[in-house]
Amino acid sequence: GQQLNQSPQSMFIQEGEDVSMNCTSSSIFNTWLWYKQDPGEGPVLLIALYKAGELTSNGRLTAQFGITRKDSFLNISASIPSDVGIYFCAGQLLGAAGNKLTFGGGTRVLVKP
Amino acid sequence: DTAVSQTPKYLVTQMGNDKSIKCEQNLGHDTMYWYKQDSKKFLKIMFSYNNKELIINETVPNRFSPKSPDKAHLNLHINSLELGDSAVYFCASSPGTGEAPYEQYFGPGTRLTVT
Numbered sequence: 001g002q003q004l005n006q007s008p009q010s011m012f013i014q015e016g017e018d019v020s021m022n023c024t025s026s027s028i029f030n031t032w033l034w035y036k037q038d039p040g041e042g043p044v045l046l047i048a049l050y051k052a053g054e055l056t057s058n059g060r061l062t063a064q065f066g067i068t069r070k071d072s073f074l075n076i077s078a079s080i081p082s083d084v085g086i087y088f089c090a091g092q093l094l095g096a097a098g099n100k101l102t103f104g105g106g107t108r109v110l111v112k113p
Numbered sequence: 114d115t116a117v118s119q120t121p122k123y124l125v126t127q128m129g130n131d132k133s134i135k136c137e138q139n140l141g142h143d144t145m146y147w148y149k150q151d152s153k154k155f156l157k158i159m160f161s162y163n164n165k166e167l168i169i170n171e172t173v174p175n176r177f178s179p180k181s182p183d184k185a186h187l188n189l190h191i192n193s194l195e196l197g198d199s200a201v202y203f204c205a206s207s208p209g210t211g212e213a214p215y216e217q218y219f220g221p222g223t224r225l226t227v228t
């Protein structure tokens with residue numbers, strides 16, 4: 001079953017706002033990845049994190065690998081309309097077979113009407 | 114050049130038919146995957162191959178059979194299609210080894226509709 005809890009499930013953004021989302025689990029992960037999926041497209045890798053406590057940026061995106069290795073956070077600063085989409089966290093579970101990733105359920109980012 | 118490509122992009126077929134989806138990656142990766150994304154957008158791993166060998170086989174009906182003729186290609190054949198097979202199927206690849214073994218790169222998806 002799904003082992004990653006991603007929140008919020010959806011959020012509305014207004015241009016210029018900073019937004020945050022997170023992923024939590026009761027299990028320990030070796031690696032955290034964040035993806036963005038636009039409608040009709042495949043998920044695109046945004047940021048990869050490999051060490052507990054690691055903070056990594058990619059443009060206006062910043063992600064952190066939680067110290068406990070059971071969570072990760074993604075922040076988007078000064079959001080713009082093209083930030084709309086579904087953001088997925090994914091983790092490589094400690095002891096998982098092969099290179100299997102466990103995916104969160106996604107955070108749907110929408111524009112405030 | 115497209116890194117991970119899938120064909121076809123759309124597939125509409127009737128129940129009971131057999132169909133195949135093809136995937137190719139030009140990234141030189143060792144590992145390839147098939148995922149199913151349902152209407153709620155949840156991504157579920159189906160299969161994974163490393164250098165043409167099956168390494169992950171989740172609880173998937175036997176009607177689904179992956180085939181990897183070489184490490185750059187991973188195809189998915191589905192027999193006796195059912196309504197519940199309607200979904201978007203994504204192929205992905207990752208290095209498998211080295212500094213970033215788990216970073217998966219996804220194809221554009223194949224939207225399968227079974228009527």
